[in-house]
Amino acid sequence: MRLLLDILLPPRCALCPSSEEPVCGPCLARLPYMTGPACARCGRPTAIPVEDCRECRGRRLAFRQAAAAVAYEGGGRELVRHLKSGRRRAVAVPAGAVVAALLDPGGCDAVCWVPGDWWRTVRRGCHPAELVAREVARRWGLPALDLLEPARLRRPQRGLGPAARRRNVRGAFRVRRSAAAPAAVALVDDVYTTGATLDACARALRDAGAEVVDGFTLARAVRW
Numbered sequence: 016m017r018l019l020l021d022i023l024l025p026p027r028c029a030l031c032p033s034s035e036e037p038v039c040g041p042c043l044a045r046l047p048y049m050t051g052p053a054c055a056r057c058g059r060p061t062a063i064p065v066e067d068c069r070e071c072r073g074r075r076l077a078f079r080q081a082a083a084a085v086a087y088e089g090g091g092r093e094l095v096r097h098l099k100s101g102r103r104r105a106v107a108v109p110a111g112a113v114v115a116a117l118l119d120p121g122g123c124d125a126v127c128w129v130p131g132d133w134w135r136t137v138r139r140g141c142h143p144a145e146l147v148a149r150e151v152a153r154r155w156g157l158p159a160l161d162l163l164e165p166a167r168l169r170r171p172q173r174g175l176g177p178a179a180r181r182r183n184v185r186g187a188f189r190v191r192r193s194a195a196a197p198a199a200v201a202l203v204d205d206v207y208t209t210g211a212t213l214d215a216c217a218r219a220l221r222d223a224g225a226e227v228v229d230g231f232t233l234a235r236a237v238r239w
C-alpha cells in the first residue's frame with residue numbers, strides 16, 4: 016500500500032519539489048507567521064497590540080480569544096489546501112507543530128476541534144482539524160477530546176458573506192451526549208475566516224459547561 020501511494024504521489028515537500036517530506040525546513044521557515052502585534056480578542060494583525068478591533072468589536076463572540084499561527088496567504092494557504100485535500104495527512108504534523116510552538120495554551124485543560132461533516136470526512140478518509148488538534152494536544156501535553164459533533168447538515172462556508180456564515184453555522188454543532196466539557200477548552204480549526212464557526216462551536220461548549228473557550232487556528236484570513 017505504501018509503495019503504491021509512493022508511485023501515485025512521490026514523497027516530497029508539500030510546498031516545493033524538495034524530497035524532504037512532508038514540509039522541508041526552508042519552506043517551514045518561509046511560512047507567513049503571525050508574529051507581529053495583533054488584536055488580543057480575534058487575532059487580527061494590527062499595527063500595535065489592541066484589546067479589540069473593528070473586526071470583533073461589538074460582536075458577542077462565545078470564545079474568549081482566538082489566535083492563529085500563520086496568515087492564510089502564500090505558503091500558509093498552500094499548507095491548508097494540502098491539509099484539506101486529505102491526500103497528505105502527514106502535513107498535519109508540521110501544521111500542529113507550528114500552532115503548538117507559536118501559540119500559548121493559556122490555562123486550557125484539554126484540546127478539541129471543530130467537527131467535520133461526516134460525508135466530507137469519509138471522502139477524505141480523515142478530518143484535517145482533528146489531525147492538527149491531536150498533534151497540538153500531544154505537544155502541549157494536554158488530552159485531545161472528541162467533544163463536538165455536527166447537530167445538523169450545513170452547507171460549506173466558502174463563498175458566503177459574514178452574515179450568511181453566521182446564519183449557516185448557528186446551532187450547527189453540539190457537544191456529544193456522552194462527553195463533558197472541561198472548564199477551559201482549547202478549540203482547534205484549520206482556518207479562521209470570520210470567526211463564525213469558532214463562535215458556534217464555542218457556544219455549544221459553553222452551553223455544555225465550559226467556562227472558557229480559546230480558539231487556535233493554523234491560519235487566519237488577513238484583512239488590513
Ligand SMILES: [Zn+2]
Nearest residue numbers: 028031039042
Ligand atoms: Zn519545501
Ligand SMILES: [Zn+2]
Nearest residue numbers: 054057068071
Ligand atoms: Zn479583533
